[in-house]
Amino acid sequence: MKNDLLQPLLDSDPLLRQYENALTRRLKRSRETEAKLTQGKMSLGEFASGHEYFGLHFRNNEWIFREWVPNATSVCLIGDMNRWKPKKAFDLERISKEGVWERRFPSGMLRHGNLYKLLIRWQGGEGERIPAYARRVVQDPLTKIFSAQIWNPPSPYKRKTDPASTFKLQLSSFTPLIYEAHVGMAQEEGRVGSYREFTEHIIPRIVRAGYNAIQLMAIQEHPYYGSFGYHVANFFAASSRFGTPDELKELIDTAHNAGLLVLMDIVHSHAVNNEVEGLSRFDGTLYQYFHDGERGLHRAWDSRCFDYGKVEVLHFLLSNCRFWLDEYGFDGFRFDGITSMLYLHHGLGTDFRFYDQYFDGNVDEDALAYLTLANKLIHELRPGTVTIAEDISGMPGLAFPNSGGGIGFDYRFAMGGPDLWPRLLEKTPDEHWHIGEIWRELTNRRKDEKTISYTESHDQAIVGDKTIITWLMDADMYEHMRAEDDNLRVNRGIALHKLIRFITLATADAGYLNFMGNEFGHPEWIDFPREGNGWSYHYARRQWHLADDPALKYQFLARFDREMIKLAKRFRLLEFPAPHLLYEHEDHKILIFERDSLLFAFNFHPSLSRADYCFEVPRGKYRMIFNSDAQEYGGCGRLVSDQEHSTFFNTLRGKKRHMLSLYLPTRTVLVLERISSEACLKSPVETAEVTSDSVELR
Template sequence: MSPKNVRPPEIAGSPQDTYLFNEGRNSQTYRLLGAHAQTAGGVVFRVWAPNARSVSVIGSFNGWNGASDPLVSLGDSGIWAGYVGHAAVGDLYRFEIVAADGYRRVKSDPYARECELRPANASRVAAPDCYRWNDAAWLRRRAQTDWLHAPMSIYEVHAGSWMRHPDGRLYSWRELAARLIPYALEQGFTHLELLPVSEHPLDESWGYQTTAYFAPSARYGTPDDLKFFVDACHQAGLGVLLDWVPGHFPADEWALARFDGSALYEHEDPRLGLQLDWGTCIFNYGRHEVKSFLLSSAHCWLAEYHFDGLRVDAVASMLYLDYSRKPGEWLPNRFGGRENLDAIDFLRQLNTLVHGEFAGALTFAEESTAWPMVSRPVNLGGLGFSMKWSMGWMNDSLRYFHRDPLYRRWHHNEMTFGQMYAYSENFVLPLSHDEVVHGKGSLIGKMPGDNWQRFANLRLLLAWQMTTPGKKLLFMGSEFGQWREWSEQRELDWALLGEARHVGVLRVLRDLNGVYRERPAMHELDFDAAGFAWIDCHDADHSVLSWLRRARDGRFVVVVCNFTPQVREHYRIGVPQLGDYAELINTDSAFYGGSNVGNGGRVSAVPGNWMHLPASLSLTLPPLACLVLALCD
């Protein structure tokens, strides 16, 4: 088959779509580019390769012969296209690109909707979307949810290592739906967050070195299998968030890097185009077609797969031109600064798109610096994210908990400092996968003391997270105190749930989630200083903190944490009202594996000004434990 002299109109696609793609304003380019099976048979292929001398599609349908099916150039758009009548759904394919220098490259399709199972890496012609969704009720509720004031407790999951078959085989999405969904609901989580599911060749990258930005990994089944999983989550009342990686891409020669012989998706200059820490390429956010590519990827996951939001990975690496670079290794922006102005513009465009087109969908920034207004609206000068991970809270908390309780009194400020900035952003409090890998050990492995103290500390850490203002995120395995550091190569150590102490951790997490969800005081004002007040933040000598959480209607919950293994009798704190107070949570309960020190489930307030409050409680504070109390109804 030879290219025609006249461009066939049936392969060109919509001129408006092409124009918007070249303008950086087409957020549905996946409907234009890629492989599109035709109802009458055959496949239309389109690929952007503006600097190529020639482009052919090769595949299982033509013996991988570049002379069989050449594509034609669609002019200044930079797009090459062609119709291949003998190609069909399920066929493997690549693009053979001859660059301006005459060098031949064989590339997978950047817009592929399906891929070959790793370690193979060809693209696959996907069937037209015909999945029938059953989550309309969920999407209506999502659109009407006031997420700022709603509870959000996220269970972060790596699909390939949550649970496996006895022989080590990965679960499919349908198998995960049958097991993971009821488990997450039973533990009281409101959302799942999946580590990247975009196709990636290397298991050890956990999905963060993406090679196909529109294709779910073949490790877990077909695109319809992933849709089934998300659909099942929604029908069960569970939200699903996706970890998404627009900050960098791997340098594999068969993927995006130097796609048409030039630095097409990345920068030519390595001072702009190389991510030195990870050995990857940085997207050129100033190139219109690259913006269309990334915006379209985000749109695809939300529109085609019904994800409820995107967690954007490594935002700091996108914002700063000198990120992890020494002087002389980076180029300043046009004003001489270190801010990546093109990336800032892209992120604002992304958040405007998500919030404008997907009612109730959310975006989360993993951003580790003090960049201002990350989670503030674009029209007010912010980046437009819904929420930002609080890396400061995480680092301070884990540093404090790692200390021997004997020395915690000297580091009291590590637990109180977070309130100085807690309402500057809409924060998520993350205890994520990053904290249990690369030699950092598991959460329980970070805890000091003997085994009894380690479990008590872990229960206390979970309570500290759940009672502190901010939405919550917990990585899998931490909810039951897995000892071993997480590895993508094996499933979680589920056998530990045969031991009472691990069951106790799971129980306390479940009950904390329940109180967090059911008590408006615990979540309604997560992002508002009016929802929090210290009762006493100065008792460093005893390593005790006490505070109030308030709802919009004034109802409140009292929280007291004892960060030492010493029982404290007759410990008096002020409270806002007289009455009987019920212990909603005592993390030292025998039910959770504790020593069962407490207040018998109920304690009465007495009148008299104490700590500038009109009444007070005399409490027995259990060792290494948190008490959550509320007025009895």
């Protein structure tokens, strides 16, 4: 039977038609799941309000605490208020057969700043637990023990901006240029940075760099700092190691006032194994929030896997999405680890070369239903909110609208780029780079879904891996980055660092991402404090002063990145259709393409500059508006700014062609704007000649 709702998805990708039954089944499951959750009595948004029911709340001059603990035989609130000893006055009462427990306390019984936990007893055991919906969790600096903390200051922070209004201002022309950042390691010193320091020192840097969105990592509370925030224990608590909830709200407000959207790196793909701090064995069972047995364990990540088929789990996760929007004013989410959620094998050891792999029985269709409902919820709560999927599998329909039969993400990451560049840099000298492969990899994406491109993210910066600048320069960057130092390896590194980033942005589909510090070639990896490095914070930082120092070459890369982003914004580059390839030559390492009115000419050759290089282009007059060889970008300054070039006629194989002749210096990219479609030299034989450097066009 024809499914009208699926038609847009099927029309966008005819290869999916043979899987229509499976897609129809998945669509039906998400609809049935929503009906099961709302029971026809409420909206999905109303259902996703568990954070307003569960947890600790001060309302009508009393405290109300509720928790879902189905396997418990008794539950007691312990903490500063009763000297951590269970007392009858703090016992909770089971109020439902599903396992909801509740207690009401007079206003003076609990106070702002009190630390607390739950003492949960079950048949054959007991344990202290941090409440699942706790909104603040802190660690004792001496004992290193985590506890929930009551956060009810007498003068709470009042939001100064309306995120919905922020979107209204930018949505019509919003192209995400994302600065991926980690609050704790965004400072110069070897310590944990704070929300306030990020607000005061880093947001202005991001604004000056030209990015229009921040993607914040490690916001959800995680007991192990070195997990980079991906082993979450407390899903509703903003990490207290960076400061208070009010200080995070101020950070987001400040970003909004500066014209930046703030996206959150949200982790719903798994949870930390920890039992005292996290959700594992919360009520004495392994299967309260997670799958029982082996399916509930992610062996590769040493973590727990959610059971997305459980109503209470969906209540928890959907409410978590709403909480961060409502409470803090985030403007959207980057969903981490989507591939692990989507497949029973978590995507491990699978290359995803065939469509059958998306429909071969290894897909967790409960997880698909959850992601579909999460996107529907988020966009219904605040139209225009951004959702991004991190998926390496290429699952069709992931970033296709809910209304057209898709899962509903706005964007997906283009994972080919950050895989391409390290592979080339490690194994292939740049004189042997395959220009056609670079073009295909950077433009190979689903045409029916919007993608965000990047050369490298935090993944490549972690100890054990290498950033692009490290692949290019290695140890030379520590000794030869002074402005007057003429070092061949560093010169090569600077030139290719610029080309790699520029071609990634210029060929991007609908967005671009950079990890903080990588834009200026930060010279150190990221290594969080751990036993293996003596618990040092030395590499969990960013050395901003390197980019600020006029005596060092890092300034050139920072300035280049800033002007590259400025150019993309000025011409609204990523709002136009995909780039159109005009010319490529493998031996010459030349790649030329156009995008709207801009012409991009790349010479990747390591040693040969090309004089009077001729190639076919649309007729007109062109002005050079950008070149990576400029001295202010650390180049050799071999070109004059604002040069104008007119096309000329050339007859090849009996066909009259419009040609352009340019000087293309080695390891350089030129950008030319077509300023007229009429200007054309009328006597090509007299004004220009096809030289030996030019190539016969196909």
